[in-house]
Each structure stands twice: as structure tokens, then as C-alpha cells.
Amino acid sequence: MIDKKQMTEEDIKLRYITPAITAKWSLDHITMETKITEGKINLKGNFVFREKPKKADYILYINPNKPIAIVEAKDNNHTVSYGLQQAMTYARMLDVPFAYSSNGDAFYEHDFITGQEREIPLSDFPSPDELIDRYQMGIGMTDNEKQIIDQPYYTSQTTYPPRYYQRNAINRTVEAIARGQQRILLVMATGTGKTYTAFQIVYRLLKSGIKKKILYLADRNILVDQSIQQDFAPLAKTIHKINFAKDDPITITSYEVYFSLYQQLTDREDDECESDEDETVSRLAKLFHKDFFDLIIVDECHRGSAKKDSNWRKILEYFSSATQIGMTATPKETKYISNIDYFGEPIYTYSLREGIEDGFLAPFRVINIRTNIGEGWRPYKGQRDKNGNEIEDRIYTNSDFDYNIIIEDRTYEVAREITEYLKSTDRMQKTIVFCANEDHAERMRIALNNLNADMVKQNPDYVVRITGSDAYGKSKLDYFISVSSTYPVIATTSKLLSTGVDCKMAKLIVLDQMIGSMTEFKQIIGRGTRIREKEGKTHFTVMDFRNVTRLFADPEWDGPIEQDDNYGKGDSHISEPGPDTPYGSNSEPKEKPIVDANGCKVEIIGKIVSVYDANGKLLRQESIIDYTKSNILGTYASLDNFIRHWSVEEKKENIRALFLERGINLENLKADQNMADVDDFDFICHVAFGQKPLTRQERANNVKKRDFLNKYKGAAREVLEALLDKYMNAGIYEIEKTEILKLDPFQKFGKPSRIAQFFGGKDGYLRAIKELEEELYKVG
Structure with missing residues (x-):
């Protein structure tokens, strides 16, 4: 016999716990290793990964609708009751009245109906009838x-x-x-x-x-x-x-x-x-x-x-x-x-918090964007708007723009920032832009249309206004929320999409309206929380142009639900100020001043990326570039140290993998910085050590200008020239792979083994690749 102390948890389950349970319970009423949650999705840098899901060792059921007991197993180096608190945690999650733990010596029971705990011999594990009777009597269950x-x-x-x-x-x-x-x-x-x-x-x-x-x-x-x-x-x-x-x-x-x-x-x-x-x-x-x-x-x-x-x-x-x-x-x-x-x-x-923690709802990051007029813009003395009307002399803030005054260049800059984000990530990601009102939603649609004319040329429904009074936009709503429909990609709206509409693929939520109601804020954030992992949606981004996401700091965010002490005491006929009331006043001015770019030039002056936990608490606030830089400097002490590591690394892809482990996807980050044509080597040197980056094309051309290729003649030189072209298009990692020789344009030279003969054999080919890499990264 194997010593019980030497057995694994699986051995203990197989030899002791499972037989004790199945002696009383039929297999139809037992599930094992049952996944309770999906596993929280984490955003680390610009990398996304799932934690392990919560799993119960055993769940026992009255019938498929109704679990009645949880059993957690531990190996025999733990006490009988060691797993009880874990079992109780799962039992509370699943509304289960009985929790058990076992190490193979006995069972330990927690009864949620009575609050009592006790140890039970293996042979005395309760039968289904016993637990059902205790449960029904304990809660006084009716016949219905x-x-x-x-x-x-x-x-x-x-x-x-x-x-x-x-x-x-x-x-x-x-x-x-x-x-x-x-x-x-x-x-x-x-x-x-x-x-x-x-x-x-x-x-x-x-x-x-x-x-x-x-x-x-x-x-x-x-x-x-x-x-x-x-x-x-x-x-x-x-x-x-x-x-x-x-x-x-x-x-x-x-x-x-x-x-x-x-x-x-x-x-x-x-x-x-x-x-x-x-x-x-x-x-x-x-x-x-x-x-x-x-x-x-x-x-x-x-x-x-x-x-x-x-x-x-x-x-x-x-x-x-x-x-x-x-x-x-x-x-x-x-x-x-x-x-x-x-x-x-x-x-x-x-709650939303529980959904994100369990991995059933998508987490999010927030990009807060500040403009030079966000905190206040004041017209100069006697300034007139586009229509020749004098603009009231006062300070206008985010609460006024598009509600009480229209700043045309602000609309353009917001649309430009949205467009730049889409270009650097995914231009086909479903995007909802929440605007101040229907007129603002139309002006935003036009600005986004013109900034994305290349995409609109492919399909005129790339950007659509979807609002309550827009018949055409409403006719496109089903297509926008459909998982299988590509267009529309961007929807500008004011209220119509804020609640109830099930847009499963929304990856970007843009806030360009003031929100004073926590209810509406939660509803809007909820537009992005659905996960569609197979279709590539695991998280979403909130882009905030009006500091609306300050509401995450409000105690009411996902907090307990409590009735207002003043409910019913005042005049119940007074309308509650809220999402359907124009922000800042009871009614918007009949004719708003319109200020063009000559009258007010708007610039983006700051961007901060924030990551919140499920409770709305700020985990960190950072520039992704700063996060990357700190990770690089934590790995490589100096520029020379990094270059030395890069040079001696047989497979440069190992360095990319190292950054992925730290939560940094260099490819995505380069795209975000409009540097997709730059080698990872140059990008790292630029971000961490302030070096001027060269594009892959510039590096390839430098090699061609030098006499390196003259060492090789005929087919060998043609192969190296083709590899340089591949480097320009795909980067260093591709030319390191011998599999590339099976693809165009190398197929015309024959099989990889024949190509290697141009260099005197496989070792000669690998030597030539190593020399080519050294030449690519040569300084000067």
C-alpha cells in the first residue's frame, strides 16, 4: 500500500472521497471539477490574459436545477477541515446549504441553515434523502x-x-x-x-x-x-x-x-x-x-x-x-x-464588479483626454461667432460645449483623436460615440466621415448617426448590434444606445457628453461589458473627453443599493434632473453661438491611460510608453547592455516573448505609436534610451549600400536579397525561421536543403543569416 501521506490530492479523491460519496449518491447527481467562473480577464500593459477559473471538486444536486452540497478535497498532509472555507466560499456563490471538506480520513461539514459544523466518518456521508429532508425542514419548504x-x-x-x-x-x-x-x-x-x-x-x-x-x-x-x-x-x-x-x-x-x-x-x-x-x-x-x-x-x-x-x-x-x-x-x-x-x-x-471578477464581463481601460479648452475658454472682447453674433463674455467649459456653444474645432479634434486611436488599433472595431445631443451626433458623424473617407469609400455605412429622430440611423441599429454584420462600424448617438441595446462587439466607448446620473453612467459603461472571445473581444476601452469617468470615484459606483431617506417626502411631481435633461440648464439656448477654428483653435494637451479594478478603484494611471520604458530599464541596465543581449541572442523572438510575459505586446504598441514600420530593436532603443529609430527599410538599404552582399555570388546572393526584402516587410523574426524558405519567392530555388547548398550546407546558411543580422544592426 502507498503511504497516504505520499498520495496526491487526485489519489485521495480516487481511493477515499469518491467511493464514500458514490456509496450514497448516484453519478447522475454528481459533477466533478465543475467550472464555476470563467476566470478573470486581466489587462497588463497592453497584454490580455485570463486567470484560472474557480472549480469545485464535487457538486451534489437534488436535480439539475438545484445544487445542495459542495465538497472540497485536499491531500492527506492537510487536516480534514482545511478545505472547508474554500468549500463555504463556493457554497455561498452557488446558494448551496451544505459545504464539506475532506483529506481522505473523514468529512467536515458546515451547515448554512443551522450554522453548525461537525466531523463525519467517511462511511457516514449523508445520503440525498437525508440532505433534502434537512434542507426542506430547515427552510420550511412549501408544497408549491x-x-x-x-x-x-x-x-x-x-x-x-x-x-x-x-x-x-x-x-x-x-x-x-x-x-x-x-x-x-x-x-x-x-x-x-x-x-x-x-x-x-x-x-x-x-x-x-x-x-x-x-x-x-x-x-x-x-x-x-x-x-x-x-x-x-x-x-x-x-x-x-x-x-x-x-x-x-x-x-x-x-x-x-x-x-x-x-x-x-x-x-x-x-x-x-x-x-x-x-x-x-x-x-x-x-x-x-x-x-x-x-x-x-x-x-x-x-x-x-x-x-x-x-x-x-x-x-x-x-x-x-x-x-x-x-x-x-x-x-x-x-x-x-x-x-x-x-x-x-x-x-x-x-453586480458589474462580480461579473468582471468572475470573468463573465469584460474589463476595461480608460483613456482620459484633455484639451486646451476643457477647463475653460473665454472669448476675447467683442468676439463674434460665425453668424456675426457677439458671444456672451463668460468662461465656457466642458459643461457648455455642444450644449450652450459649438466650438467647431473641438468636434474635429475629438473626431481626429478617435480616428487616430482606431488607426493604431483596429479600424473595424465597433465604436459608440456618446454625444451631447442629436445635433452634436450629426456634426460628429460628418467629422468622422471625412477623417475616415478611405473607409467610407469602401462602405458608406462605416459611420452612421443612430438617434431617436433619425429614421435611417434607426434602420441600421440591428446591423450595428449584430455580431455577424460588419457595418456600421462607428455609431454616433446621444441617448438611444445608452441603455438596453445589446451591442456585444462594442470595443470602444467614447464619452463626449456630460453625465450627471450614476444610473446612466453605469448603463453606458455596460454597453462594452459583453465578452465575445471567439470573435476577439476580451476587453474594451473607454475614451473620455469630458472627465466623466471621475464617477468611478463616487461611492455609488457599484456600491450597495439603499433607498434614499428623502424618497416620498418632497413634491413627487418635480422632475428628477437626470439623463434626459440637457446638462447645466432646463433648456438649451434656441440659437447657440458657433465658433470656427479661426475663433478658437483646439489642441489635445494630455492623455492618461487608467486601469480600474472591478470596484472602480484606480489600480494605476500611466502612459503605456512609460510602463514599457520602466520594464525595459528593469531588464537591461543600459543601451550597451541591451545591444549586447540582442546580438548574442540566437533567436531574437525570445526577446519579444520576454516582453509578452511582462504584459507588453511590442507589435500592438508600435502600431499605437504609428511606428509599425520600425524593428523591435529600434523601438526598444527609442523608448528606453532615446535613440533615433530607423525603419526596417532604412536598415535594409544600409546593408545594400555596403559591400556585404558582394561576398556572395549567383543564387546565394539572390536568396540574401530576397531575405532582406522579407525583413523590410515582416521583420527579423521571419527571416530567422528556416520555414520561410518554403514560401515565395524562395520556392523557385528548390527545396530548403538545396538552398542551403548555395552556402555550402546548412551550417553555412545559418552563418550567413547570422552575418546578415549583424550587418542589419551595425551602427553607422
């Missing part, structure tokens, strides 16, 4: 709850199983409804699958027979259509989109799931319009009696339904007998608006 727990999720080959937090949200919701709870609030960050979660809730409640008629309310057509076509597609035969103009009160009753806009049911464009309650009730009564629905789901409930006196709230009050679920990424708690007041405390919360 038992019924809903046994109702499975919807599964298919194209539907992914719920992630752990989605399962928590679904289970908590359906179990609360089974207990008779009538109002429920779910808070889930943008990009975490609120609609998919809603679908699984609806599916289980319908199939279990607990609910029969369900209304799904949203405030935008695209949100309704997205939900019907995507997440709710498995219920397509029982779904109906309400249309008051066409629906028959008799035949409309034949469906199970109804989708509607708030506005349709109130006959109002928005919830600010005055309307008496009788009118709203009368409209609803034309199609539905007040007890028709037994479940209502309110999407984006931080909007109109959170206002006590809104028309949207009247819909919920008319159907007051129905169970009502509010869903939002950003619950609103102000003096005038409260989700908690109506729906109660959230039954489950999964």
Missing part, C-alpha cells in the same frame, strides 16, 4: 416550492445551461413566487443575461402550472423584438406582441406570454405626459380585465415604472393582483424615484 424545484430548466443543443448566478436568480425568484411573494426585484449587471434569466423563470413557472398568463413590459421596441427573437424563441408559438390597433379582445386570450411597450398600454410617448388615471385604465380594459395576467416582468424597471406618479406605474397598479418582477442593471434610488419602495429589497444582486 417542492413542485417548482422539480420543474427543469429549458435545455436544447443551442441553449447554454444557466451560469451559477443566473441559476441563483432563477431559483430564488421561482421559489419566492411559489411561497406567495408578489413583488420581486432582480438586479443584474448589463451583459449578465437578464432576459435569458427572465425566459428561464417564465418557462419553469409556465411548465409547472404556477403561472398561466404572463406580460413582459419594456420601453423600447428593440428590447421587445430582441427578447422575442432571441431568448424567448423556444416559446414562440405561445407568444404575442400586443397591438391595440389590431388585437381582438376575444382571440387575444389564446396566448401565454404577451410582450408590450409601456407606451402602448398608456397611449403616451413617455411617462412625463400628463394623463388622468381613468384614461389609462380605460385603455387597458379594452383588451384585458385587471386579473388577466398572473405574472408581469418589468424590464429596465429603473426607468418610468420607478416613479410613483408615472403613467407606467399605473399599468402595474391596474394589474395589481399579478406577481410583478422588476429587472434592472441599475436600480434607481433618489428623492423622486425608488425601485425598492415598490418592489422591495432585491431578492438577488449580481
Whole structure:
């Protein structure tokens, strides 16, 4: 027998823990090495990598919907209870009532229902019936709850199983409804699958027979259509989109799931319009009696339904007998608006912070860009605008530009900076530019169009304005948010794309509007948080021209949700200042001064790259170049030291790999600095030691001017000349690879072995390559 102390953790599991569990539990109710999270994506320098995901050694289930226990294993050099805190961490994440650890000698149990812990012999591990009885008795489970727990999720080959937090949200919701709870609030960050979660809730409640008629309310057509076509597609035969103009009160009753806009049911464009309650009730009564629905789901409930006196709230009050679920990424708690007041405390919360930590949401870096007028611009005495009107003498700041005054050169400089960023990274990355208003969005579209005329020439929809009043832009919205559609690439907008619109491939979020509302700020940041790893999206960038990202320092950023102490005490008819109110005043001036480049010249005077953690805390604030320089100087003490290392390194690619380990992708960084035609050698010397860089073409031409090539005749010289051309186009790493001899233009010389004979054999060829490299990097 092997000494137990010498066994690995896997041996302990195989010989002791697994047999003890499977003696009581069938394999259908056990999963092993179960991935809970995806692993956080980290941004290190300009390099991106994933941490290892969290995995549970064993998860035990009542049924596929409901895990009931976690078991963590350790080798026998640890105590029985050593893994218990890890098991408890996973149990809390998964809403599991029992946690166990084992080292192969016994089990140690933590019971979350009683708070008690105890040691259990291997042979006495609890059976499924024992844990189920303890769980059901401990929480006082009702018959309705038992019924809903046994109702499975919807599964298919194209539907992914719920992630752990989605399962928590679904289970908590359906179990609360089974207990008779009538109002429920779910808070889930943008990009975490609120609609998919809603679908699984609806599916289980319908199939279990607990609910029969369900209304799904949203405030935008695209949100309704997205939900019907995507997440709710498995219920397509029982779904109906309400249309008051066409629906028959008799035949409309034949469906199970109804989708509607708030506005349709109130006959109002928005919830600010005055309307008496009788009118709203009368409209609803034309199609539905007040007890028709037994479940209502309110999407984006931080909007109109959170206002006590809104028309949207009247819909919920008319159907007051129905169970009502509010869903939002950003619950609103102000003096005038409260989700908690109506729906109660959230039954489950999964925050942006948790999503990023778990690796389900994309992390981001922020580029703060300052202009010479950001802190203030004052017209000179008597200065007139383009139309000949005198400009009011005062100091104008970021809060005024495009709201109260138009500085044409500022629009151009912002568009130029966006364009330069796209050129240095990826000109086809989906980009949303948030502008002050629709007019600003149109001027920004024109500026971006003209600065990217080469791309617009290929497709006129490269840049499109997508705003509420722009019919053409709205017709392109589906294409913009589609993962498979290339165009449009850049969307300029003001409010339309700030909430609810699911643009999975948005890699660049540009902030050129003032944002005073934390709710709207979270919604806008949420536009970029979706991950599409297969399509190359692992993170995103926020480019901030108005210092809006100062809101990361606000305690409200991803903080606890608390009801405002003053809610309901003031005049509830006062409109809350917020995202739909022009910044800085109640109304924008009818005619804004327009100042051209002659009247105000704008320049970019500073750029800082900031990386935040998931809590919005500033991890570091740096220039990527400074980060690279400090890493180079930490590796090579001097220029001579670096050149010596470069010269003696057999494979120059090893130096590139060393920088990748430090989080520096030299290729991306060169592109960012418009130095893609420069060798890594020159780039490193330039960044760290201030040397003037030569392009690869200049280095190749210097070799040709010297007599190095004259040493070789005939085919050997032709091969070296071709290698120099390859160096000019692709760099040093390519000519180091012997595989290059299998490609054009070398194929005409024959196989690599024949080419080597031009140099007297393989050793002679490698010697010639080494001499060519020395010649390329020769000083002078």
C-alpha cells in the first residue's frame, strides 16, 4: 500500500472521497471539477490574459436545477477541515446549504441553515434523502416550492445551461413566487443575461402550472423584438406582441406570454405626459380585465415604472393582483424615484464588479483626454461667432460645449483623436460615440466621415448617426448590434444606445457628453461589458473627453443599493434632473453661438491611460510608453547592455516573448505609436534610451549600400536579397525561421536543403543569416 501521506490530492479523491460519496449518491447527481467562473480577464500593459477559473471538486444536486452540497478535497498532509472555507466560499456563490471538506480520513461539514459544523466518518456521508429532508425542514419548504424545484430548466443543443448566478436568480425568484411573494426585484449587471434569466423563470413557472398568463413590459421596441427573437424563441408559438390597433379582445386570450411597450398600454410617448388615471385604465380594459395576467416582468424597471406618479406605474397598479418582477442593471434610488419602495429589497444582486471578477464581463481601460479648452475658454472682447453674433463674455467649459456653444474645432479634434486611436488599433472595431445631443451626433458623424473617407469609400455605412429622430440611423441599429454584420462600424448617438441595446462587439466607448446620473453612467459603461472571445473581444476601452469617468470615484459606483431617506417626502411631481435633461440648464439656448477654428483653435494637451479594478478603484494611471520604458530599464541596465543581449541572442523572438510575459505586446504598441514600420530593436532603443529609430527599410538599404552582399555570388546572393526584402516587410523574426524558405519567392530555388547548398550546407546558411543580422544592426 502507498503511504497516504505520499498520495496526491487526485489519489485521495480516487481511493477515499469518491467511493464514500458514490456509496450514497448516484453519478447522475454528481459533477466533478465543475467550472464555476470563467476566470478573470486581466489587462497588463497592453497584454490580455485570463486567470484560472474557480472549480469545485464535487457538486451534489437534488436535480439539475438545484445544487445542495459542495465538497472540497485536499491531500492527506492537510487536516480534514482545511478545505472547508474554500468549500463555504463556493457554497455561498452557488446558494448551496451544505459545504464539506475532506483529506481522505473523514468529512467536515458546515451547515448554512443551522450554522453548525461537525466531523463525519467517511462511511457516514449523508445520503440525498437525508440532505433534502434537512434542507426542506430547515427552510420550511412549501408544497408549491417542492413542485417548482422539480420543474427543469429549458435545455436544447443551442441553449447554454444557466451560469451559477443566473441559476441563483432563477431559483430564488421561482421559489419566492411559489411561497406567495408578489413583488420581486432582480438586479443584474448589463451583459449578465437578464432576459435569458427572465425566459428561464417564465418557462419553469409556465411548465409547472404556477403561472398561466404572463406580460413582459419594456420601453423600447428593440428590447421587445430582441427578447422575442432571441431568448424567448423556444416559446414562440405561445407568444404575442400586443397591438391595440389590431388585437381582438376575444382571440387575444389564446396566448401565454404577451410582450408590450409601456407606451402602448398608456397611449403616451413617455411617462412625463400628463394623463388622468381613468384614461389609462380605460385603455387597458379594452383588451384585458385587471386579473388577466398572473405574472408581469418589468424590464429596465429603473426607468418610468420607478416613479410613483408615472403613467407606467399605473399599468402595474391596474394589474395589481399579478406577481410583478422588476429587472434592472441599475436600480434607481433618489428623492423622486425608488425601485425598492415598490418592489422591495432585491431578492438577488449580481453586480458589474462580480461579473468582471468572475470573468463573465469584460474589463476595461480608460483613456482620459484633455484639451486646451476643457477647463475653460473665454472669448476675447467683442468676439463674434460665425453668424456675426457677439458671444456672451463668460468662461465656457466642458459643461457648455455642444450644449450652450459649438466650438467647431473641438468636434474635429475629438473626431481626429478617435480616428487616430482606431488607426493604431483596429479600424473595424465597433465604436459608440456618446454625444451631447442629436445635433452634436450629426456634426460628429460628418467629422468622422471625412477623417475616415478611405473607409467610407469602401462602405458608406462605416459611420452612421443612430438617434431617436433619425429614421435611417434607426434602420441600421440591428446591423450595428449584430455580431455577424460588419457595418456600421462607428455609431454616433446621444441617448438611444445608452441603455438596453445589446451591442456585444462594442470595443470602444467614447464619452463626449456630460453625465450627471450614476444610473446612466453605469448603463453606458455596460454597453462594452459583453465578452465575445471567439470573435476577439476580451476587453474594451473607454475614451473620455469630458472627465466623466471621475464617477468611478463616487461611492455609488457599484456600491450597495439603499433607498434614499428623502424618497416620498418632497413634491413627487418635480422632475428628477437626470439623463434626459440637457446638462447645466432646463433648456438649451434656441440659437447657440458657433465658433470656427479661426475663433478658437483646439489642441489635445494630455492623455492618461487608467486601469480600474472591478470596484472602480484606480489600480494605476500611466502612459503605456512609460510602463514599457520602466520594464525595459528593469531588464537591461543600459543601451550597451541591451545591444549586447540582442546580438548574442540566437533567436531574437525570445526577446519579444520576454516582453509578452511582462504584459507588453511590442507589435500592438508600435502600431499605437504609428511606428509599425520600425524593428523591435529600434523601438526598444527609442523608448528606453532615446535613440533615433530607423525603419526596417532604412536598415535594409544600409546593408545594400555596403559591400556585404558582394561576398556572395549567383543564387546565394539572390536568396540574401530576397531575405532582406522579407525583413523590410515582416521583420527579423521571419527571416530567422528556416520555414520561410518554403514560401515565395524562395520556392523557385528548390527545396530548403538545396538552398542551403548555395552556402555550402546548412551550417553555412545559418552563418550567413547570422552575418546578415549583424550587418542589419551595425551602427553607422
